Amino acid sequence: KAGVTQTPRYLIKTRGQQVTLSCSPISGHRSVSWYQQTPGQGLQFLFEYFSETQRNKGNFPGRFSGRQFSNSRSEMNVSTLELGDSALYLCASSLALRLNNEQFFGPGTRLTVL
Amino acid sequence: AQTVTQSQPEMSVQEAETVTLSCTYDTSESDYYLFWYKQPPSRQMILVIRQEAYKQQNATENRFSVNFQKAAKSFSLKISDSQLGDAAMYFCAYRATQGGSEKLVFGKGTKLTVNP
Numbered sequence: 063k064a065g066v067t068q069t070p071r072y073l074i075k076t077r078g079q080q081v082t083l084s085c086s087p088i089s090g091h092r093s094v095s096w097y098q099q100t101p102g103q104g105l106q107f108l109f110e111y112f113s114e115t116q117r118n119k120g121n122f123p124g125r126f127s128g129r130q131f132s133n134s135r136s137e138m139n140v141s142t143l144e145l146g147d148s149a150l151y152l153c154a155s156s157l158a159l160r161l162n163n164e165q166f167f168g169p170g171t172r173l174t175v176l
Numbered sequence: 177a178q179t180v181t182q183s184q185p186e187m188s189v190q191e192a193e194t195v196t197l198s199c200t201y202d203t204s205e206s207d208y209y210l211f212w213y214k215q216p217p218s219r220q221m222i223l224v225i226r227q228e229a230y231k232q233q234n235a236t237e238n239r240f241s242v243n244f245q246k247a248a249k250s251f252s253l254k255i256s257d258s259q260l261g262d263a264a265m266y267f268c269a270y271r272a273t274q275g276g277s278e279k280l281v282f283g284k285g286t287k288l289t290v291n292p
Contacts, residue, residue, distance in 0.1 A: 093278050105267065105282035118277045152221065156278055165278060167213075167221035 064089065066155050066168035074174045080141040083171045087134050087155030093117075094136040095165065096128060099150040108151075111136055140173075148175045178203045180270050182283035189258045190291050196243075197253045197286045199268030205229075209271040210244065211280070212253045216264040224266070227251065255288075263290045 067086045075081050087094050096108040107120040111130035128138040134155075140147055150170045156163040180201045189195035201210070212224040227235045227244050235242050239259075243252045255262055268283040 095278050095280070097280075097282075104284040105280075107279050107281070110278055112278075118279050120279075150219065154221075154278075154280075163278065164223055164226070165280065169218075169220050 066153060066166050068151075068153050068168040068171050070171060071169065072172045072174075074176065075143050076176050077143055077145060079143050080139065081143060081173060082137055082139045083151055083153075083173070085136045085138075085153030085155075085168060087136070087153075088166055091155035091157055091166070092134050093156045093163075094130055094134065095154045095156075096136070096138050097152045097154070098122075099152055099170070100148075105152070108138065143175045145175050147173065149173060178205075178208075178270050178272065178281045180268050180281050180283040182266075182268055182286050184286045185284070186287045186289070188289040188291060189255070191258055191260060193258055194254060194256045195258055195288065197255075197266050197268075197288070199251045199253070199283055201249050201251065201268070201270050201281075203249070203270065203272070205272055205274060207273045209273065210242075210251045211269040211271070212240070212242070212251075213267045213269060213282075214262075214264045215267065215285075216261075221267075225253065258290050260290050260292060263288055 093112045095110040110118040130136045152170045153168045154165040156165045210227045225237045239256045265285045269280040
């Protein structure tokens with residue numbers, strides 16, 4: 063079974079640009095969560111989607127948005143990039159609906175904002 | 177809001193020895209899940225072990241075990257017979273059971289070095 067895949071793996075952008083990151087969950091998984099990982103703030107929850115609906119959202123500005131498609135694939139978008147958005151963005155998927163679900167993480171997308 | 181604290185930014189252990197990583201958390205919930213995740217230099221985060229708060233018995237997975245003290249809100253990870261492949265960042269994480277959310281709250285992590 064293929065794991066969680068994230069594209070692209072590396073991305074370099076300049077301030078003010080926007081970026082879209084993609085996450086394909088494990089086949090059959092319906093829940094997708096996104097996390098931002100930085101050396102200073104650690105791992106912070108961005109948002110969570112289940113069946114195309116945003117179920118939970120972290121404390122991030124409105125420049126950060128996401129969506130989930132009918133095939134459970136998810137995208138996150140960051141508009142008007144700032145230097146502080148440089149981070150590793152991790153996606154995790156799970157079957158959901160059962161509390162004992164394990165979340166499986168993707169390899170991440172390393173975003174560098176210049 | 178729930179918080180997770182890992183007080184040891186770095187730890188080191190000799191190969192074949194035992195090491196314990198500390199984690200404390202704060203929550204007003206009575207039921208929840210606790211996890212230890214490992215993130216090797218390759219960056220792929222993997223689950224090491226999980227504990228359900230309503231279970232008294234400490235979880236064990238091969239060389240990995242936890243010491244779960246619910247009243248003290250403490251959840252430490254013990255790695256026995258440490259191997260070079262255990263070198264990684266270890267994150268303690270909390271997940272509430274209310275609301276059905278999959279959201280994880282992570283600690284800042286402990287970098288574990290294994291010396292040959």
